[in-house]
Amino acid sequence: MSPLISLYFQVHQPYRLRDLRITEIGQGEPLYFDEKKNAAVFRKVAEKCYLPANRLILELLRTYPNFAIAYSLSGTFLDQCEEYGEDVLDSFHALAETGKVEFLAETYYHSLSCLQSLPEFCDQVCLHVRKIASLFGQTPHVFRNTELVYSNELAHIARLMGFKGILAEGAEHILQGRSPNVPYIPPHFRLPAHTERTIRTMRPLPLRAKDIGILLKNYRLSDDIAFRFSERSWTGYPLTAEKFTEWIAACEGHSVNLFMDYETFGEHQWADTGIFEFLRALPRLWQERGLEVATPSTVLHAWKKKDKEENIFDAHHYISWADTERDLSAWLGNRIQHAAMESLYKLEEQVKESNDPDLLHAWRRLQASDHFYYMCTKYWNDGDVHKYFSPYDSPYEAYRRYSHALCDLRTRLPTP
Amino acid sequence: MFLHTLMFGWEYPPKNTGGLGVATQGIVQGLIRNGIGLTLVLPNGEGIDEEGLDVRSPGKRRLRRTLGLLHAYDTVRTLEERLRQEGRTIDNLYAGDIGALVVQFEEFAVEMTKDVRPAVIHCHDWMTFGAGIRASSHHGVPLVIQIHATELDRTNFRPHRWIESQERRGLLAADRVIAVSNYSKDLLVRHYGVPEGKITVIHNAHALETAPLSLPITARYGSKRAPLVLFVGRLTIQKNPCQFLEVAHHIHNERPDVQFVMVGEGYMFGELIERSCVLGLQDCLTLAGRASRREVEELMRRADCLVMPSLSEPFGLVALEAIAHGTPVVLSKQCGAREVLKHCFTVDFWDTEKMADCVLTILREKPLALQLRSEAPRILQTLTWTTQARRIRAVYEDVLSPLPRH
Numbered sequence: 001m002s003p004l005i006s007l008y009f010q011v012h013q014p015y016r017l018r019d020l021r022i023t024e025i026g027q028g029e030p031l032y033f034d035e036k037k038n039a040a041v042f043r044k045v046a047e048k049c050y051l052p053a054n055r056l057i058l059e060l061l062r063t064y065p066n067f068a069i070a071y072s073l074s075g076t077f078l079d080q081c082e083e084y085g086e087d088v089l090d091s092f093h094a095l096a097e098t099g100k101v102e103f104l105a106e107t108y109y110h111s112l113s114c115l116q117s118l119p120e121f122c123d124q125v126c127l128h129v130r131k132i133a134s135l136f137g138q139t140p141h142v143f144r145n146t147e148l149v150y151s152n153e154l155a156h157i158a159r160l161m162g163f164k165g166i167l168a169e170g171a172e173h174i175l176q177g178r179s180p181n182v183p184y185i186p187p188h189f190r191l192p193a194h195t196e197r198t199i200r201t202m203r204p205l206p207l208r209a210k211d212i213g214i215l216l217k218n219y220r221l222s223d224d225i226a227f228r229f230s231e232r233s234w235t236g237y238p239l240t241a242e243k244f245t246e247w248i249a250a251c252e253g254h255s256v257n258l259f260m261d262y263e264t265f266g267e268h269q270w271a272d273t274g275i276f277e278f279l280r281a282l283p284r285l286w287q288e289r290g291l292e293v294a295t296p297s298t299v300l301h302a303w304k305k306k307d308k309e310e311n312i313f314d315a316h317h318y319i320s321w322a323d324t325e326r327d328l329s330a331w332l333g334n335r336i337q338h339a340a341m342e343s344l345y346k347l348e349e350q351v352k353e354s355n356d357p358d359l360l361h362a363w364r365r366l367q368a369s370d371h372f373y374y375m376c377t378k379y380w381n382d383g384d385v386h387k388y389f390s391p392y393d394s395p396y397e398a399y400r401r402y403s404h405a406l407c408d409l410r411t412r413l414p415t416p
Numbered sequence: 417m418f419l420h421t422l423m424f425g426w427e428y429p430p431k432n433t434g435g436l437g438v439a440t441q442g443i444v445q446g447l448i449r450n451g452i453g454l455t456l457v458l459p460n461g462e463g464i465d466e467e468g469l470d471v472r473s474p475g476k477r478r479l480r481r482t483l484g485l486l487h488a489y490d491t492v493r494t495l496e497e498r499l500r501q502e503g504r505t506i507d508n509l510y511a512g513d514i515g516a517l518v519v520q521f522e523e524f525a526v527e528m529t530k531d532v533r534p535a536v537i538h539c540h541d542w543m544t545f546g547a548g549i550r551a552s553s554h555h556g557v558p559l560v561i562q563i564h565a566t567e568l569d570r571t572n573f574r575p576h577r578w579i580e581s582q583e584r585r586g587l588l589a590a591d592r593v594i595a596v597s598n599y600s601k602d603l604l605v606r607h608y609g610v611p612e613g614k615i616t617v618i619h620n621a622h623a624l625e626t627a628p629l630s631l632p633i634t635a636r637y638g639s640k641r642a643p644l645v646l647f648v649g650r651l652t653i654q655k656n657p658c659q660f661l662e663v664a665h666h667i668h669n670e671r672p673d674v675q676f677v678m679v680g681e682g683y684m685f686g687e688l689i690e691r692s693c694v695l696g697l698q699d700c701l702t703l704a705g706r707a708s709r710r711e712v713e714e715l716m717r718r719a720d721c722l723v724m725p726s727l728s729e730p731f732g733l734v735a736l737e738a739i740a741h742g743t744p745v746v747l748s749k750q751c752g753a754r755e756v757l758k759h760c761f762t763v764d765f766w767d768t769e770k771m772a773d774c775v776l777t778i779l780r781e782k783p784l785a786l787q788l789r790s791e792a793p794r795i796l797q798t799l800t801w802t803t804q805a806r807r808i809r810a811v812y813e814d815v816l817s818p819l820p821r822h
Contacts, residue, residue, distance in 0.1 A: 022773050396788070399777075
């Protein structure tokens with residue numbers, strides 16, 4: 001039997017920093033973020049991607065009964081919707097009303113807090129779950145961490161938080177030739193008592209889950225769309241919906257999980273590449289071929305009913321969906337990234353003790369993984385700047401602005 | 417294929433006033449390592465003894481005296497001043513007399529190299545173009561000219577017409593043009609109308625020091641010292657030293673403990689002294705004048721940051737020298753070196769506040785300074801004169817190839 005198809009799109013926008021100057025530090029709450037730029041980028045992406053893509057998806061959901069889709073909308077994206085694009089939010093509401101859209105949970109601020117602070121991580125997941133519930137009337141049951149950062153420990157943390165499923169990258173070095181198309185589980189072990197206690201007091205969902213399923217991204221098929229769709233030098237070019245459907249139908253396993261940034265449609269791959277026509281054609285072809293589409297929750301539910309064997313996905317070290325390394329090096333690969341991360345979380349206690357919501361908000365927006373990504377110098381010497389699309393001139397400019405924001409934040413902390 | 421190049425240069429270390437001499441030496445040594453035979457003609461080349469290099473100079477002829485007076489970066493104004501100091505009176509200095517010097521060099525250069533059998537002629541910057549053109553037609557071989565700086569770069573786009581016309585003459589006559597950056601190539605295409613296909617970009621390199629440090633390492637790390645911000649360059653409009661004072665002024669307002677040193681000489685020396693006093697920098701800024709190579713190296717090693725605010729810099733070798741000595745750099749965006757130097761700050765030349773901000777950030781953020789110090793020099797492992805000279809060799813081979821280029 002052919003596998004299920006599970007589509008999940010990541011939707012996120014960060015708050016990019018303004019060209020802060022040293023002379024502004026400590027001069028009374030300067031704006032850290034470039035409102036003009038953030039608004040402009042949001043509107044641009046809304047017109048090129050969010051609005052046309054949502055229109056198309058809505059049409060497809062209405063036309064094809066067995067088509068379904070999952071989204072993860074970051075909290076900062078939702079904040080920006082409220083600031084710059086109610087129309088975008090409305091279009092997501094329309095999608096939610098079809099009842100065929102599953103919203104996943106993530107950290108509200110698209111942060112890497114799981115690496116630094118468990119209480120902050122729990123806080124942000126709670127905030128996000130509440131936000132999704134209040135906006136779309138559904139409580140997420142599947143968790144996906146920022147940038148698909150994942151480890152064994154994190155899977156158990158998510159389980160204790162109450163999630164039944166978690167998404168991860170189908171990293172080759174962990175799969176060792178096994179298929180990414182079946183759900184996995186983490187190895188069994190218990191977290192330290194104090195960790196369990198922290199999670200128990202800060203859980204976003206009422207009960208912890210007994211077990212948790214891991215859905216792995218099929219990175220070949222996902223990246224065929226996300227990265228290679230318009231690449232003329234690729235042997236698969238041009239990628240037609242027919243060809244892609246053939247590839248999926250040839251897969252074995254329980255589900256083919258296609259995870260990618262939503263901005264793939266219209267922004268990374270421009271409309272003139274034919275990406276929207278490609279997307280439009282898929283559900284019809286899938287229906288004709290008898291391929292079923294399911295959201296992550298449905299996929300896991302269907303798996304549970306099966307007489308499954310237990311496949312263990314054993315990630316002792318953090319993995320992610322970035323680059324060929326699939327590790328943390330895009331955000332924590334050099335000295336300035338480590339310094340920025342360390343300085344940021346050093347402020348946690350004082351920021352929280354201040355009971356100043358503005359301060360907390362600013363500190364949290366500085367946690368977005370994008371800020372660290374912009375400081376990446378991995379391919380910088382090769383001149384491969386496209387790999388690291390950044391709003392700033394250089395990783396060093398990113399650090400300059402970021403360190404100024406942190407310096408100013410420090411001046412706003414209450415003196416002990 | 418054995419190739420012999422007849423090269424015309426204007427200055428050569430240790431008798432150089434700027435990067436032209438350093439680059440010429442790097443290219444010469446790189447070409448020799450790539451198996452190219454070389455005859456180098458210089459107006460002032462006595463005492464140069466490098467293996468495999470045939471240097472020709474006017475020797476004790478009367479000509480040498482006159483030629484020696486024209487420096488690589490002269491403008492009509494600076495030459496006039498120098499001649500006056502020498503006690504010479506030249507009635508009509510304009511074009512005519514600079515012209516006379518250059519023409520003398522042309523005649524001498526061709527005369528002295530009649531016995532050479534070159535495959536290609538290679539010349540560096542406008543003073544040598546006349547000689548190159550003559551030699552090219554005398555020997556019947558292709559002419560390759562390399563542009564290290566144009567008159568437009570040197571004068572902030574207020575060129576001396578005659579010098580500019582000399583440049584145009586060379587660019588027109590050349591079979592191939594080597595530019596030291598894409599920035600410079602763009603300028604040659606836009607302002608001089610050189611066809612793009614005729615230009616090859618070959619960035620400059622830096623010879624990594626093999627000589628041991630003269631001072632024990634403790635001298636650098638041992639004692640507490642004030643932060644040092646450095647400017648190295650001729651004090652001329654091109655290098656934009658006035659802007660450095662403005663940057664220093666902004667930094668001084670935030671961090672009065674920072675010291676500034678400006679190395680280099682030039683006609684702006686006087687006005688810079690005055691301006692630095694007006695800005696209140698008299699106690700923290702040193703105008704060091706001309707410094708020896710060793711002194712510059714030592715300053716670079718000690719500096720916390722080097723600022724290069726040039727108005728228009730085809731390359732900017734000083735930036736490579738700085739990173740080779742582990743000094744973080746802040747460059748203007750109008751600088752060719754930024755194409756190869758990725759681990760640095762680049763700022764619009766007019767934005768002195770932002771330049772100061774970058775320097776202050778480097779001084780405040782230790783991890784940033786450490787990363788710039790450690791990452792920037794990595795490029796020098798691949799960007800060597802040997803690899804760059806290999807590219808020059810490829811240009812020779814291409815221009816000599818009987819097949820059409822396209």
